[in-house]
Amino acid sequence: MPASAPITQDVATIPRKMPEGPVNLVGLTRDGLRAALIEAGTPEKQAKMRAGQIWQWLYHWGVRDFDRMTNLSKDYRAMLARTFVISLPEVVTRQVSNDGTRKYLVRIAGGHEVEVVYIPETDRGTLCISSQVGCTLTCSFCHTGTQKLVRNLTAAEIVGQIMLARDDLDEWPKPGVGANDAGPRLLSNIVLMGMGEPLYNFENVRDGMKIAMDPEGISLSRRRITLSTSGVVPEIAKTAEEIGCLLAVSFHATTDEVRDKLVPINKRWNIETLLGALRDYPRLSNSERITFEYVMLKGVNDSDEDAHRLIKLIEGIPAKINLIPFNEWPGAPYERSSNNRIHAFADIIYKAGYASPIRTPRGEDIMAACGQLKSATERARKSRAQIAQETGL
Ligand code: SF4
Secondary structure, three states, rough: OOOOOOOOOOHHHHHOOOOOOOEEEEOOHHHHHHHHHHHHOOOOOHHHHHHHHHHHHHHHOOOOOOHHHOOOOOOOOHHHHHHHHOOOOEEEEEEEOOOEEEEEEEHHHHHHHEEEEEEEEOOOEEEEEEOEEEEEEOOOOOOOOOOEEEEEOOOOHHHHHHHHHHHHOOOOOOOOOOOOOOOOOOOOOOEEOOOHHHHHHHHHHHHHHHHHOOOOOOOOHHHEEEEEEEOOHHHHHHHHHHHHEEEEEEEEOOHHHHHHHHHHOOOOOOOOHHHHHHHOOOOOOOOEEEEEEEEEEEOOOOOOOHHHHHHHHHOOOEEEEEEEEOOOOOOOOEOOOOHHHHHHHHHHHOOOOOOOOOOOOOOOOHHHOOOOOHHHHHHHHHHHHHHHHHHHO
């Protein structure tokens, strides 16, 4: 755990505005797009309609070339091409696991890299997206937590992960093919469980998800988007009010003593404070349960006492508990609990009336499983640094 990284970092200090350059239309909210068109000379009374037309080309049809926006005049398209860009993160590597999981290493402005994971299942396809390069936090079981925060992702870089995955899955609608004939969506669910703490990049995450939920574009249901937080208490209610997606919490322990070590933000907002915020969660209901994520660490948080304490702690909160067998990474200070221990733990939770699915590790062969994400370059850089440190070269 990097000693220098603070437990938490005040949201205000993280820069939001990116370096200048031609305005990228991807990532702008509807109002932002309309304002950009007006600034570029579009008459105010036309701007809303133009923004709607461009929105559909970008997010419904997945078009990246202004010239293909054929319901706009040639001159207008030429103006757009002179003034704006349509830019997505660049896919550096694409790995496909034996179990069908896909991991993309993508490069963003400044040459930074983040990882994105697509997990196909029989009834859905989930994309695990990142919200920061590295992470503000240093959860000790998480590989990303060993990577210092470099910066927040912009809304363009967040929604861009969804768009590049749709490209790879060839999931943009085809002219003349109705939604009913297109078959089930390959990318039907989004989880903000990749690199970074999404609530330390609230505005960009909110704008990115609003774009993804917009019915005239990518049109993902808010109930198919889950934001996972390690417990940034002041931002939790805003998730319900301003995004409206489902909520998951990186819970992982049943005492403050253990959670302080596993999820250091607990030293700022402890279990009692966090549970208080969850009990007051504006969208709390039986049909929109909060997911408690619980990584199973051998001899750390996996005892029967832990299971009983967990049930006691979350009493009265409509919840489900996701048990995550720990996915080891190079240098990880923990081991995965045994299968018997995980099942014994799950039984106690289940008998108390909670759904307690055990998450099947996916993409382990390509280091795509939960908690294994860390940008390859960072991994390489680290080892180079280590080598330099060790050899003094
Ligand atoms: S678990 Fe999440 S919040 Fe914690 S270090 Fe990893 S990415 Fe960051």
